[in-house]
Amino acid sequence: MQQTTGRGNQTYHHGDLRAALLDAAAQRIESEGVEALSLRKLADDVGVSRSALYHHFRDKNALLNAVAARGFEQWIAVSKARANSVDMTPADRLAQFVHGYIHWSASNPQLYDLMFGRPIWKTGQADEQLKEIAFPAFHFMLNKITQWQQEGILAQSMPALRQTQVIWATLHGLARLIIDGVYADSEHIDDMCNCAVAMLLKQN
Amino acid sequence: MQQTTGRGNQTYHHGDLRAALLDAAAQRIESEGVEALSLRKLADDVGVSRSALYHHFRDKNALLNAVAARGFEQWIAVSKARANSVDMTPADRLAQFVHGYIHWSASNPQLYDLMFGRPIWKTGQADEQLKEIAFPAFHFMLNKITQWQQEGILAQSMPALRQTQVIWATLHGLARLIIDGVYADSEHIDDMCNCAVAMLLKQN
DNA sequence: ATGTTAATCTTGACAGTGTCAAATTATAAG
DNA sequence: CTTATAATTTGACACTGTCAAGATTAACAT
Incomplete structure (x- = not known):
């Protein structure tokens, strides 16, 4: 649940996707605003496919809460x-x-x-x-x-x-x-x- | 631009669509909130097709402004x-x-x-x-x-x-x-x- | 090392959304 | 009655969040 393997993630599952999503979301929100946050673009930012997110957050609202x-x-x-x-x-x-x-x-x-x-x-x-x-x-x-x-x-x-x-x-x-x-x-x-x-x- | 013909609108073009849209929008907003307002559902409420609205408001934001x-x-x-x-x-x-x-x-x-x-x-x-x-x-x-x-x-x-x-x-x-x-x-x-x-x- | 289980990620699909272009219809003007 | 103008509709596009089913990979027990 934390960092499963410490380092060296390249073609991993993704390493720690949850944290990466949070970072990218926070960054995009601060630059463009909450209402402009798209889950699909966010997935692109992180380099992962659209619904990967749903294994770490129940839905968009859960991500915003986090x-x-x-x-x-x-x-x-x-x-x-x-x-x-x-x-x-x-x-x-x-x-x-x-x-x-x-x-x-x-x-x-x-x-x-x-x-x-x-x-x-x-x-x-x-x-x-x-x-x-x-x-x-x-x-x-x-x-x-x-x-x-x-x-x-x-x-x-x-x-x-x-x-x-x-x-x-x-x-x-x-x-x-x-x-x-x-x-x-x-x-x-x-x-x-x-x-x-x-x-x-x-x-x- | 005002009331073109005073009364008796039945199978008119619609009579005064602009006012009807405003009323319906205000009502739906007060009951469900701004973020739940859908232009298509609004058009249904008024009994008109989806993009009729665009002849009275430039876009959704203009309607909200009104x-x-x-x-x-x-x-x-x-x-x-x-x-x-x-x-x-x-x-x-x-x-x-x-x-x-x-x-x-x-x-x-x-x-x-x-x-x-x-x-x-x-x-x-x-x-x-x-x-x-x-x-x-x-x-x-x-x-x-x-x-x-x-x-x-x-x-x-x-x-x-x-x-x-x-x-x-x-x-x-x-x-x-x-x-x-x-x-x-x-x-x-x-x-x-x-x-x-x-x-x-x-x-x- | 190997087979099993569980977690993670992807692809395809669905129902929504706002918006535009082109076609259709009804009203007003000449 | 014809013409011009405004109002409305249909079809389409790109986008959204979300889910189900399949594929891939890690972790674990033996």
């Missing part, structure tokens, strides 16, 4: 790394979190779209494995925001869960508007982030 | 009607605006998804006509928020444009999370709206 799952792993890693930069005031950490979130989404627009987009989450198309990987991402945000509440830089009058949902909605909405280009220019990313931070911070 | 345009007209009408309820404090009006926005999106999820979704706005697939109809919607929000700034219930330290973008991002993000069911339950809509309002309002 790519999204990898995206979440990457997202969490980046976010945690950012959160561990110590010598900062809480307010600066919040600001950095906001800017980091938006910049990551703007740098990986297609992947962000896949991870947080409708096709996967709507109609229960997210499989259990993806949910298990995605949940820590939300939990991470919930923790951060609870912490900022306790540190006194966010209002404390509301349940942390609700506040997390609203703050995340702000970030998510901002990311979507920028990515989709809906009356929000990507030149003003930092301006918008600063404005968002100012609005989130407890005013006193 | 449906979205109708959605914006409806959205603007509803929003303006809500905004004209007089006897209220400014803060209550803001609250009502937020609740109204979210409830409308939750009541017309598929249409909202089409209007503000990626497939139309990304990659410049929104045609000029749609942009002309959509722009007043954004202008309407910009006006409202500028007004609330002047009335002193929103912070005045930021440019109205930026603040509009961020507030709209909050609403848009909330709508998306609820519609797509991404870790936001639709049972708690009002709780989340109240939380959002509390965060937006200038705290003093």
Whole structure:
């Protein structure tokens, strides 16, 4: 199930087709978008025939789920790394979190779209494995925001869960508007982030 | 181009196919979602053959643009009607605006998804006509928020444009999370709206 | 080493899809 | 009534995701 034979795959069955498909899919998605991903072209990229894929993924949606799952792993890693930069005031950490979130989404627009987009989450198309990987991402945000509440830089009058949902909605909405280009220019990313931070911070 | 002959169309060419297609498309979209819309099934619904559509819309995207345009007209009408309820404090009006926005999106999820979704706005697939109809919607929000700034219930330290973008991002993000069911339950809509309002309002 | 089992990959096929060109029909204009 | 113009249909093409059946190869037990 892992690497069956370590190296030297030439005219193999294929070696590790699953990983190759994931790589190629992620690459094609990031360059052309989710909606332009064709399983047949993907098979061509990898040099394998069209329905070979079905021995590693139940269907196209399962493949997308797997790519999204990898995206979440990457997202969490980046976010945690950012959160561990110590010598900062809480307010600066919040600001950095906001800017980091938006910049990551703007740098990986297609992947962000896949991870947080409708096709996967709507109609229960997210499989259990993806949910298990995605949940820590939300939990991470919930923790951060609870912490900022306790540190006194966010209002404390509301349940942390609700506040997390609203703050995340702000970030998510901002990311979507920028990515989709809906009356929000990507030149003003930092301006918008600063404005968002100012609005989130407890005013006193 | 309008109604060629007023009434009594039976075994006509079809009468007014364009309108019939729009109606059928809107209906099918709202019941099954944008991604499930098939031009051929749509033609069946209307009782016409597959490529009749192409004499009224350049392609599928043009049809979707037209449906979205109708959605914006409806959205603007509803929003303006809500905004004209007089006897209220400014803060209550803001609250009502937020609740109204979210409830409308939750009541017309598929249409909202089409209007503000990626497939139309990304990659410049929104045609000029749609942009002309959509722009007043954004202008309407910009006006409202500028007004609330002047009335002193929103912070005045930021440019109205930026603040509009961020507030709209909050609403848009909330709508998306609820519609797509991404870790936001639709049972708690009002709780989340109240939380959002509390965060937006200038705290003093 | 050999025969068996199980995994992997390919080929052929099917039902869909959006879209175009050419042919057909009905409406409007002269 | 004839002509011109718009609306609609039929046939076709290239493409999509997915499945069933057959072929190929790896892993395993003896």
